[in-house]
Amino acid sequence: MTKPTGAPDQPPYLRIAGELRRRVAEGELAPGDRVPSTRQIAREWGVALATATKALTTLRLEGVVVARPRAGTVVASPAAPTAPARRRPAPGPGSGPATDQELSLERIVRTAIEIADAEGLAALSMRGVAARLGVAVMSPYRYVPSKDDLIQLMADAAYGERGYPADPPAGWRPRLELGAHTLWGLYREHPWLAQLGSLTRPLLVPNLVGHGEWMLRALDGHGLDPTTLFDIHLLVYSHVQGLAVHLEWEAHAEAATGQSEDQWMDSRAPALTELVDSGRFPTFTKVVGSFENGYDLRLDALFTAGLNALLDGLTPLVEGRTAGATAP
Template sequence: MTKPTGASVPPYLRIVAGIRRRIVDGELGPGDAVPSTRQIAREWGVALATATKALTTLRLEGLVETRPRAGTVVAGAVPVTPPRRHSPPAPPSEQELTLDRVVRTAIDIADTEGLSALSMRGVAARLGVAAMSPYRYVPSKDDLVLLMADAAFGEETYPADAPEGWRSRIELGARTLWTLYRRHPWLAQLGSLTRPLLVPNLMAHGEWMLSALDGHGLDPTTLFDLHVLIYSHVQGLAVHLEWEAHAEASTGQSEDQWMDSRTPALRALVESGRFPTFTKVVGAFDDGYDLRLDALFESGFKALLDGLAPIVEGQATGCVGGRHRASGEHAHDQCRPPS
């Protein structure tokens, strides 16, 4: 991209003019991806906040739009006569700024560009307000991320008339969480099992799960262990949603393209003769293995619930988390498999 000159023109407007020219000239057509904030920052030598402000201006002009996980693309209908270069659309008044707008704007950035692209200055640039304005509503980025997580987890709730049976309720709870992680892939990156997020709306999902398992004679530790196992299945698969999106953005390769580039390494492993079972399984695929996270979630979830059913329904005296199912007391000798 050729950088326009003109020291009197703010850097973000020079970037706007360059991308606008590419769109108007047809170099970038409707649906085509425009450079991301990181690409703009690297190519033009500006801060991420400046790059974000440039994309925001193009969005306000109607030239581009954001799509979750696809980033910023050329809008379907491009205005025939773009606004004058020195007169970008007026940003919203700072008096209209609210905590909800700050949080929702931050969620939009994380959804489209990933959590790593989020910054307080970037949020301000997207909102078209002064760089320090968001700090009037939230003291730091860490606090903002917690508010984002709470808002995202609060987008789905549960019916007052709960389904019959523990399994139906657990299925609804797990699939609701999977839906949220699908919608906001960055969510699964925020908390580990050992250091969970303590935000009210995530607790609401946990309360739904725990209440489904309660009342079946499980001791408190076993009950909570089962809850953690179920949650770990959902989150454990969901982390790969963001990892893949980040990998694709950083490498410029889709999953299939990346695998194609690793064909020589894969062939060397297969031809080494050291991994006969792997070779047999991989050789049975006509068009390669298609890793489908949604299908793995469903099949793994069913297998998990099938395995937990005897414990929840009192038909087993096995062990969960090192505790004996029948008594709830530590029984390491009983839990240990026979030698």
């Protein structure tokens, strides 16, 4: 366990921030390098997660580090220490330190989204949100009663970041494609979003229902009975969400293990060799052996290929019902 450096009368978070600041100043951590996560700091220094969060928040407000979506907290570039990782709708007063008087529900929700984008949903806590905003621990509770309520608000805000044109494209298929690609883009920007809700216990927030409204309107008027129409909507949605959940899983696994996807696969080479050499799986062995440089898992390509195949399969159902409905 590392002991925080600095004056012994300093709060632990300031001593931790001082040690990380020293590592940056002396070149141990270069611009773009990941700094220890809140969990790594808590484990290394033997402090609470809230203390770790406060240390990183201190450095962020100083411009020493910056949160990067899916990369975590990294050393800021001297040229642009506070450059945002992604353009988003302006959050209003800004995301810097706030007094309790300046605090608002919008700022709390936007700050929580920034934490989840950069560090994953597991790193989100009400205490961490308060620390990043620079307000008292209990202040956010005046606006939102619990973390669960906060996540609902985060989801609604994130789903509301993208909408649809007032004049939709012609044809049911282009409309479904636009809806699916819009959702995929949101999950790409906010990987934690796909972890919320399921087909059996859906997330009922207005802006997600708005995406469903777009998909249902694309299918309405084609002679489909309500059950079939809704089944098709769920099939398309589950394809998008089903692939998107792997975005957050991979980010979490990389943060937990310190290994990239390729590094993890390399470390499992002996297990793969054992399976191939067993002779029990000849087709698997033939396919795997045909890759010159290994299989490149491309989620974006899988999403597009799967969507096209799904819509190809649905075309006779949708257009066949339309033909039947319009026949004399």
